Amino acid sequence: MIGWEFNKYTGEKESGTPFDRLLEIFKELLMYTSGDPNEAIQWLTILDRKHQLTDDSYGIGDFIEDLKRKGFLTDEEGGPGLNGGVPTQKLELALRQKALDDIFNDLKKTRSGDHDTNFTGRSFESDDGLRPYEFGDNTEDIALSESMRNAQINHGIDQFQLGQGDLEVRQTKHQSQTSTVLMIDISHSMILYGEDRITPAKRVAMALAELIHTRYPKDTLDIVVFGNDAWEVQVKDLPYLEVGPYHTNTVAGLDLAMGILQKKRNPNKQIMMITDGKPSCLKIGKKYYKNSFGLDQKIVNRTLSLAYKCRKSNIPITTFMIARDPYLMQFIDQFTKANNGKAFYSSPEGVGKFVFMDYKKNRGKKT
DSSP states (O other): OOOOOOOOOOOOOOOSOHHHHHHHHHHHHHHHTTTOHHHHHHHHHHHHHHHOOOBTTBOHHHHHHHHHHTTSEEOOSSSSOBTTBEEOHHHHHHHHHHHHHHHHHHSOOOOSOOOOOSOBOSOSOEEEEEEEOOTTOOGGGBOHHHHHHHHHHHHOSTTOOOOGGGOEEEEEBOOOOOEEEEEEEOSGGGGGGGOOOHHHHHHHHHHHHHHHHHHOTTSEEEEEEESSSEEEEOGGGGGGOOOOSOOOOHHHHHHHHHHHHHTOOSSOEEEEEEESSOOOEEEETTEEEEOOSSOOHHHHHHHHHHHHHHHHTTOOEEEEEOOOOHHHHHHHHHHHHHHTOEEEEOOTTTHHHHHHHHHHHHTTOOO
16 A cells, blocks of 8 residues: 655754855854855854764864865965965855855745836746737747747648738837946944844845846946945955944945946936945045934935935835934935835844845836
8 A cells, every 4th residue: 555654853953064054154153254164164163062062983184175176265475364375265255155045035936027127028937928920029038839820720630831920929018227326334333232133135246146147147236335435336246344443434434336337228226325324424525524413414415415316316225224223214214215225123033034025016117
């Protein structure tokens, strides 16, 4: 008799080699140590002593050697090295892929291609609409089943032939290119009060970069960090970002982001900003104007002015606020109305889901 045999549940068995299991933990630790493998190994060693991650057949020393042998670390000098080795592009790519996997594991599965516009054209997504074939149509869009059926009706089975008049094509929805600037607040408040907010922000940036690179290669993503000043960083720099002893110069970040987007030719542009605090700094000439006590009207007015300027330039701003203070939320409401943008209030752990849901929802919308 065919049936099922049930055994006592003993928990999930660990899969993969000892190296693979340690690598997953090591990558997670790297996110918290700003990409410093020395510090990550120190934490891994502490975890090993507490939870017996290794045994006599494979130890932390073996893991370090395998990191080098498998190309995750190189023996080049300089940088945050580990026993003479520094992180490689392979390791940086692995961190981005992990960030992407972590965020997508938290998202509900949705059908692919839900970023369509209302404009028809060539694309990979079908709207199931059919029309007669026209010269110049992409042959990949031909609806074979429907075209074969037309040929049978038009010519009969005995004298079957498939001509141009029998062909139908599926209309597809055009997917527009989108240029995004992701702004990340690296002011000191991103690690205040015992809460790590910069690591989730870095994770989101890395995952978004990997998503765009692998799924939307025609889109662009530029990353701006802002404290007292604002500057661009490359994707490869993301694991090494650290919070500094900075105030929050939101104006400098927005100004730089606008300058980047104004150089892009495609019409669909947007700014995503991850922050946890109020704007508290301006640079006037060579001097910094700072005020951490409450909302300084001089700083607020300049910030709202730039939000309105982005609105006039058709650049919507989506703010992901990692704070719940009522007066800060009130300011973000003002900021959002000035730009006609959007705002989400999230915990550090939930910001990734909000960013990805918003990107998926709004990518390709004509602004």
